[in-house]
Amino acid sequence: MLYIDLFKSLERARWNMETDIPWDTFDASKLTDEQALTIKMNAITEWAALPATEMFLRDFVHDSDFSAFMSIWFYEEQKHALVLMEYLRRFKPELAPTEEELHAIRFPFDPAPPMETLMLHFCGEVRLTQWYKRASEWHTEPVIKRIYETISRDEGRHGGAYLQYMKRALKQGGPGVAAAFAKIGFLMASSQRSDKALHPTNLHVNEALFPQDTIQSRLPNPEWLEHWLDEQICFDETWENKVVGGILRNLSSLLGQPFENVRELNKYRKQMLAAA
Template sequence: MLYPELFKSLESARWNMSTDIPWDQFERDRISDEQLRTIKMNAVTEWSALPATEMFLRDNRDDSDFCAFMSIWFYEEQKHALVLMDYLQRFAPDYVPSEEELHKVRFEFDPAPALETLMLHFCGEIRLTHWYKRAAQWHTEPVIRVIYETLSKDEARHAGIYLKYMRRAIERHGDEARLAFARIGVLMANTKTAKALHPTNLHVSKARYPEDSVQSQLPDPGWLEQWLDTQIHFDDIWEQKVINGILRNLSTLLDTPLQNAKDLSRYRRAMVARMGGGAENSQQAAG
């Protein structure tokens, strides 16, 4: 089992919301209404760990080890929402999201293949690591900068743990797992399609279409693109950092050099050929 050691490592890295955030260093003249709105949107987005956890527990009923890890992941992700809301409650209470706004992002996700979902969230954690690094740089108020830096480190740790479960999946499922990870990786590492691609803005409920993503349920559904493009300026250089992180980790995981999405696409095609053409079709049908 991975959970016992993961619990110890995450417990040792855990930060305290009361003592590790320098609340007394707040500078009111260095925070704007525009920035406060983005903090609210991030808080609501982080709250969506609730339906994601419900999805993971449902779709991984046969994996108690991974579901046990969800207890930590869920706690830490909800803590992210809480620390952002605490910031707003202390310094700008008019921007604290309402319980109704928080509850709106909780809806049932459609069942999905566990391996592909694992890979999606691994990529999502890498992306959030860099989004929050950039957000910390964009903000000018000292306390919120520390908060975003803290969240970024948490997301990086989560990515590392998802990678451990991906490695275990390859040990258990072999080429089926390799193909699942490569298939999602091609999408996530393609510069033409990857920008803003994160589990919270993917279509996850056919019955709710077109309002079938977490982002569509936010108080401002168009917030994410504005945040990335015109506020934190998550440009091509930062996007490449995300893609490089995905490819670097997949190169080690799959034991093959991957310099770009084309390399990964070739790897995927080779896996399909090795497993027989029906393998990709069956995975696509499952997705």
């Protein structure tokens, strides 16, 4: 079981919210209302680990190992929401998310193929790692800078854990699994072909609830994410290339074939579909 070793490794890396966050270095002069509002929105989106975990446990009912790992992932992702809310509770209480705002993003996701879902969330972790690195650079207040650095490292470790389950699935499933990974990797790395950077936060996941079937659509301000990326943290082409490069490098290693760009990945996807 992968869960046993993953538990040990992630336990060793776990940080303490009371002692590892330098709360006493807070500098009110370096926190603007604009910045504080983005912290609120990120806290709410991190709360989306709740419906995502419910989805995983439903769609991976056949896999007790991965389902057990969800106990770690869910705990650490909810901790991200909690530390952001704690920051607001201490320093900007009027902007702390309400229980109603948090509950609004808890809704059922439609069932989806498990391997595609696994790859989707791996790519999401790669992207969040870079989003939060950039957020830490954008912020000027020292405590929130440390918080974003801390949760960025968590997202990177989560991506590594997903990758281990992907390696196992590839050994068990062959070309069909490889095709699923290549398909989602191609879509998630094709940001230049889309009008937005794809992430589980802004994907449609419940057909019956359209158009309120994305996490983003249920935020207090559904337009916030694009504004945060484009106008605030300025997640530009240089940063986007880090995301795409991370996806392509990991898939190259996983699938045993070099992918220099998304076109090569798409070509491989078609080959695996034919083989499957």
